[in-house]
Every structure is written in structure tokens, then in C-alpha cells.
Amino acid sequence: MSAAQGPPLSSGMSGGQGLRLTLRGIGHAYRGLQVLQDIDLTVAPGEVLALVGPSGCGKSTLLGIMGGLIAPAAGVVEAHGAVADDCLNPITYVFQDFALLPWRSVRDNVALPLEPHLPRAARRARVDEVLALTGLDAFAEAWPRELSGGMRQRVGIARALAVRPACLLMDEPLSALDAQTRTLLLEEFAGLIARAGTTTVYVTHTLSEAVRIGHEVAVMSRRPGRVRALLRIDRPIEGRRATDPDLLAMEARIWAMIRDDAATAERERVDAAD
Amino acid sequence: MRRIDGAIAFRGGGFAPRARAWAAAGTLIGLVALWQALEMAQLVPTLFLPAPLAIGRTLWALTVSGELWKHLSASLLRLAVGWTVGTVFGIAVGLAVGLWSALRSPVMAVVAALFPIPKIALVPLFIIWFGIGEGSKIATIGFGVFFPTVIATAGGVDGVPRGLIRMGQGFGLPTWKIVRSIVLPGALPAILTGFRVTSSIAIVLLVAAEMIGAERGIGAFILAAGNLYDMDALLAGIVVLSVLGLAVAWAIGVAERVLLRWR
Numbered sequence: 001m002s003a004a005q006g007p008p009l010s011s012g013m014s015g016g017q018g019l020r021l022t023l024r025g026i027g028h029a030y031r032g033l034q035v036l037q038d039i040d041l042t043v044a045p046g047e048v049l050a051l052v053g054p055s056g057c058g059k060s061t062l063l064g065i066m067g068g069l070i071a072p073a074a075g076v077v078e079a080h081g082a083v084a085d086d087c088l089n090p091i092t093y094v095f096q097d098f099a100l101l102p103w104r105s106v107r108d109n110v111a112l113p114l115e116p117h118l119p120r121a122a123r124r125a126r127v128d129e130v131l132a133l134t135g136l137d138a139f140a141e142a143w144p145r146e147l148s149g150g151m152r153q154r155v156g157i158a159r160a161l162a163v164r165p166a167c168l169l170m171d172e173p174l175s176a177l178d179a180q181t182r183t184l185l186l187e188e189f190a191g192l193i194a195r196a197g198t199t200t201v202y203v204t205h206t207l208s209e210a211v212r213i214g215h216e217v218a219v220m221s222r223r224p225g226r227v228r229a230l231l232r233i234d235r236p237i238e239g240r241r242a243t244d245p246d247l248l249a250m251e252a253r254i255w256a257m258i259r260d261d262a263a264t265a266e267r268e269r270v271d272a273a274d
Numbered sequence: 275m276r277r278i279d280g281a282i283a284f285r286g287g288g289f290a291p292r293a294r295a296w297a298a299a300g301t302l303i304g305l306v307a308l309w310q311a312l313e314m315a316q317l318v319p320t321l322f323l324p325a326p327l328a329i330g331r332t333l334w335a336l337t338v339s340g341e342l343w344k345h346l347s348a349s350l351l352r353l354a355v356g357w358t359v360g361t362v363f364g365i366a367v368g369l370a371v372g373l374w375s376a377l378r379s380p381v382m383a384v385v386a387a388l389f390p391i392p393k394i395a396l397v398p399l400f401i402i403w404f405g406i407g408e409g410s411k412i413a414t415i416g417f418g419v420f421f422p423t424v425i426a427t428a429g430g431v432d433g434v435p436r437g438l439i440r441m442g443q444g445f446g447l448p449t450w451k452i453v454r455s456i457v458l459p460g461a462l463p464a465i466l467t468g469f470r471v472t473s474s475i476a477i478v479l480l481v482a483a484e485m486i487g488a489e490r491g492i493g494a495f496i497l498a499a500g501n502l503y504d505m506d507a508l509l510a511g512i513v514v515l516s517v518l519g520l521a522v523a524w525a526i527g528v529a530e531r532v533l534l535r536w537r
Contacts, residue, residue, distance in 0.1 A: 069440055089446045099441035103459045103536040112455060113445035143536050163445065 018045040018199040019081040019090065019166045021066060027074035027224075028061055034224035035061055036072075041218060041227060043167075045081055048193060048200040048237065050214030052207060054258055054265035058225035059203045060096075060171050066201060067091050067169045081199075083166045088117045092165035096172040098152045100144040107131070107140040110159045126162050133192065134158040150181035157189060161196070168193065168200040174209065183242070186212060194237040207254050211247040212240055219254055222261040223268070229257060324506045329513060332506040346514065348490040349480055352408065356415025357476045364420045364472075365465065368427020369453065372461070382428070389421040394482040401487065411483040411491075418479040419472040426468025430461030463537075466530050473522045477515060492518075 026039040035058040043049045051059050064070035066077050068091070083090050093099075100109050107127055114123045131137050134154045144152055153173055160168060173189070174182040190213050193200050204210050210217045211233060219229040233250060240247060306326050312318045313325035320328065336342040370377045393414050400410040400417075434457055442452040484493025492511050499507035 067444055069444055093441070093444040095437065095441060095444075097437055099437050101438060101456065101459070103462075103534075112442075113447065115455070116448060116451050145536070159445075 018197060019079045019083070020045050021167060021199060021201070022078045022080070023062075023066070023075065024078070025075035026062065026065060026072050026077065028058065028065065028070070028072050030061070036065075037224040037226050039075065039225070039227055041230075043199055043201060044215075045199055046197045047215040048202055048213055050210035050217045051201060051203045051220065052205060052210045052217060052254060052258070053220030053225060054222045054262040055205060056265050056268060057220045057222050057261075059205075059220060062220075062225070063169050063171050063201060063203050067093055069093075079167065081166065084164060087164045087166055089113060089163040090166040092160045092163055092168055094153075094156050094160050094168060094170040094173045096175055098144075098149075098156045098176070100152055100155055102144050105141050105143060106136060106147070106155050109144065109155055110162050113159060113163050130158040130162045133161065134188075148181070149177045150185055153177065153185060154188075157192065161192070165198055168198050170200065170202045172203055172205065175205070182206075182209075186242075189213070190237050190240070207251045208242055208247075210254070211250045212242055213237060217250070217254065219257055221258075222265040229254075321505070324509055328506050329509045333510045333513060336507070336510060342514070345490055345492050345495045345511075348488075349484065349492045349518075352411050352415065352483070352491065353476055353480050355408075356412040356480070357419050357473065359412065360416035360419025360476075361423050361469075361472065363416070364423025365427050367420075368424040368465075369431060369457070369461075371424065371428040372431025373453070373457070381424070385421055385424050389425070393418040393479055397483055397486050406487045411480070411488065414483040415476050415479045418475045422472050422475065423465075423468055426464050426471070427461060430464025430468075431457055433464060434460030463530075463534055466526065466533065469526050469529075470523065473526065474519060477519055477522070481515065 021041075021043040023039055023041040026036055027034070028036040039062065041049070051062065053059050061070060065072045068077075079091065101112065104112065110127045110130060111123050114126060118126065127140075128137075131140055134157055136151070136154055136158055139147060139151060144155070147155070153176075156173065170189075174185055177185065186209055193213070202210070202213050215233060215237070217231045217233065218227050219231065220226065221228045231250065231254070233247070235246075309323075310326045313320060313323075333342070367381060371381045372378075396417070397410065397414055400413045404410045404413045438456050438460065439452060442456045447455070480491070481493035481496065484491035485497045488494040492514055496508055496511035496515075499505075499511060
């Protein structure tokens with residue numbers, strides 16, 4: 001499904017057809033500890049898969065495997081689909097800690113992934129476009145340290161959108177922010193993702209975020225992480241409100257599933273890489 | 275049981291020393307003034323230690339005659355070339371050590387073995403290798419600068435947040451681009467701190483090298499003055515070295531403010 005709502009952002013950004021991600025038999029161990037086991041998952045083109053689970057269940061590790069930043073001990077991740085010509089990095093991350101270069105201005109941070117590919121003028125045009133899209137125009141020359149956490153993550157998403165990704169991997173993008181900023185940015189990101197129609201995997205431990213932004217929610221068990229349930233929310237992302245009864249009911253359902261795991265996980269030693 | 279009555283006393287002060295430029299300059303000027311005063315009160319014999327004014331007069335005479343510039347220009351050239359050569363190689367090797375496991379342990383072992391050797395002791399060897407002329411002097415400075423630069427650079431590379439490098443990889447940046455745009459700028463604060471150390475080392479080695487087989491240079495000048503027990507000239511040469519050190523430290527401070535203004 002994933003009918004992209006509203007007009008496409010720009011010619012290249014409407015990667016509506018997007019990539020299909022297929023995970024087959026993914027397993028991973030870290031220092032002798034089984035972190036992930038037998039994970040099979042498919043993310044349909046243009047859809048958002050929210051990945052939730054108790055802390056330490058390997059969500060972020062799984063995302064790292066999907067993006068090719070971590071080599072899995074078992075299994076394979078495949079991506080299939082057409083990629084627009086102006087896409088510079090098909091599978092692109094948004095990081096929990098923003099991962100901005102403190103010695104570069106907002107503009108130059110966003111330009112970084114474009115630098116090996118585009119001449120100065122083309123770079124500038126693209127950077128201006130995504131800065132406008134994320135409401136950062138006025139902050140283009142600011143240093144990262146001068147920005148609030150929310151603005152820094154806006155830079156993170158602007159940088160990701162600048163490469164016109166066919167697949168976005170978002171690693172708890174809001175967890176470093178305060179609750180109010182989180183609510184505001186979630187709405188913004190949901191709109192951006194829905195309009196871009198980019199295949200997205202959104203890792204979070206906040207269930208309300210997962211049901212707000214996911215077409216599908218994969219609920220993971222505690223270590224070793226497996227997919228315990230796959231829940232669909234057949235409703236366009238853009239029409240959703242955090243207070244919608246069906247979403248609240250879904251949230252309660254997921255919480256009932258992972259509550260015990262979360263309680264156990266919280267008492268475990270956190271020596272696993274997550 | 276006891277009661278508490280009254281205002282809460284402030285107890286969060288201290289532990290935050292601030293830099294005061296006027297206090298730095300004032301201290302130096304004050305010390306020189308005190309020195310001059312002691313000489314004028316004849317508490318210190320001038321033969322024992324020449325007065326600042328006498329040193330100043332000698333310095334002025336040397337400047338006017340062109341003698342000072344003759345020595346200083348030779349020294350500055352050696353310093354610039356030697357320091358630059360040591361720094362360029364040091365940064366390159368430090369980067370390599372910080373990036374590749376194949377080089378890390380072997381190179382660090384060599385560095386650890388050679389760093390503690392006083393380069394002054396090697397000057398005769400350098401003279402055999404690089405000749406009695408400029409080569410041995412530049413090599414002495416270059417080797418002295420090289421090792422601390424390797425250590426500072428490798429430490430700086432190690433200190434670059436892993437997450438930033440992963441970000442670069444996540445955007446598919448080529449290795450050269452990650453090194454150029456993430457690793458090097460991330461290591462720059464540590465490299466600049468290293469400059470403070472290596473510039474002082476370079477000046478010390480410059481003088482040592484110039485005391486062996488040099489006709490020109492501040493080191494040669496000081497050695498000649500010392501042999502003649504010309505204390506005014508000797509101290510004039512030392513003042514020049516001190517001012518040189520201050521000037522270099524100031525230049526590095528300016529470089530830090532410009533290059534690290536994002537901090």
C-alpha cells in the first residue's frame with residue numbers, strides 16, 4: 001500500500017517505487033552472546049516498518065546489518081528495486097546521536113555526502129532545497145553546537161534527504177530529544193517520509209512513535225532478538241493522530257506483548273552491542 | 275537533632291581558572307623591571323648577570339649592524355624547513371598508524387624505541403649521513419619533531435568519535451573522503467596541541483645543532499659569545515630565542531582560534 005499523500009517533494013525525491021528490503025535468516029552474535037536469531041523480514045517498497053522491542057534486543061544491530069555497517073554472523077539482506085538517477089546513496093541512515101561534524105556549519109554538514117558526486121552549484125541547490133524542506137533555511141550558517149537537539153536532528157534528516165535515498169534507516173532518531181520536541185519532530189518526519197514515499201525502517205523503543213509512523217510494526221523479543229509479531233496498520237501515515245483510538249489500542253497490545261521482556265531485559269547486564 | 279536557620283551559603287565557586295593576557299604580559303615586564311632594579315641598586319654585580327638595559331643596548335647594536343639578522347635568518351630557515359619536514363612526515367605516519375592495523379603496532383614499536391633518544395646525541399651521526407651543512411641541522415630538527423607529531427596525530431585519530439566515521443561509511447563516502455573530511459579535522463585539535471610541543475623541541479634542537487659546525491645561526495652566535503665570555507651578547511642571543519618561542523606560541527594560538535572556531 002503506502003499511497004504517498006500529497007504532491008511529491010521534487011522530481012527525484014518521489015522514490016515512490018522505492019526499494020524492497022528482504023532479510024533472510026539474519027543472526028548475529030557479539031562476544032559470544034547471541035544478539036539476533038533467525039530474523040526474516042520484508043519491507044515493501046515505499047512502506048515504513050517500525051521496529052520495536054525491549055532495550056538490548058538488537059534493534060539497532062539489525063539496522064546496522066541492513067545498512068551494511070555490521071556484517072551479520074548469519075543470513076543475508078537483499079535490496080531490490082529501481083533507484084532514481086539522482087539518488088547518491090540508496091540506503092541512508094539517520095542517527096540517534098545525529099552524527100553531525102561539529103567543525104562544519106549546518107549547510108556544510110548537509111553538503112558532505114554530496115561532495116564526492118556533485119559540483120558546487122548543484123550541491124548548493126540541493127542543500128538549499130532540503131534546508132527549506134526541514135525549516136532550516138535561517139540556520140544554514142550556524143554551527144551544530146549552536147542548535148537545539150531538535151534542530152540538530154532536522155539537520156540529520158536534511159542530510160539524509162539530500163542524497164535522495166531509496167531507503168531510509170532511522171536509528172531511534174528522536175530518543176536523544178525531550179518529550180515535546182519528540183512529538184513535534186515525529187509529526188514532521190512522518191509528513192516528510194510519507195510524501196517522499198521512501199522505504200523506511202524506523203527503530204524505536206517508544207511504542208507511540210512506532211504506531212504513529214509505521215505501516216507495519218515488527219515487535220522483537222528480548223535477547224536473542226527474534227521477530228515475535230508483525231502488526232499492520234492499514235491507514236495512510238499522514239492522516240494519523242497520536243490520539244487515534246486504533247493506534248492507542250495497538251500500542252496497548254504491543255506493550256502487553258513486550259512488557260515481561262522489557263522488565264527482564266531491564267535487569268540484565270547491558271554488555272551486548274545495541 | 276540540630277536546627278538550620280538562615281541563608282544558604284554559596285559553595286559552588288573555584289575550579290575555573292581563567293586566562294588573563296594582561297597578567298601574563300605584566301608578569302614578564304615586572305620580572306625584567308625587578309631585574310633591572312636589582313642591578314641598579316647594585317645588589318647583583320653586572321659581571322655576574324648583565325642588566326636588561328645592557329642586554330638591550332647590545333641587541334640594538336647587533337640589529338643595526340645587521341649581525342643579528344645574519345644569524346636569525348639562517349636559524350629561521352632551518353627551523354621552518356626542519357619543523358615542516360618533521361611535521362608533514364609525522365602527520366602522515368600518525369594518520370597511517372591511526373587508520374591501519376597493519377602499521378599500528380610495528381610503527382608504534384619503532385616510535386617508542388626511538389622517541390626517547392635525545393636527538394642531540396645523534397647530531398654527529400646526522401653529520402655523517404646528511405653532511406656538515408644544512409642537511410644535518412634540518413635532520414636533527416626534523417627527527418625531533420617527527421616522533422611527537424606521530425604520537426599526537428595517532429592519538430587525535432583515535433579520539434575521533436567512531437560514530438562520525440560510521441556516518442561517513444553509511445553515506446558511502448570513499449575512504450579518502452572520510453580521512454580528508456572526518457578523520458583529519460577530528461584529529462586537528464590534538465595535532466595543534468602537538469604543535470605547541472614540537473615547536474619548542476624544534477627551537478631547542480636548532481640551537482644544539484647550530485653549536486656543532488655552524489658559522490651562522492643563533493646557536494653559533496651564542497656559542498661564540500660564550501667562548502669569549504661576552505655575557506651581554508650571550509644573553510642577547512638568549513633573549514632572541516625566548517622571543518622566538520613566544521612568537522611561535524602566539525602564532526599557534528592564532529591558528530587554533532581560526533581553525534577551531536567551531537568549538
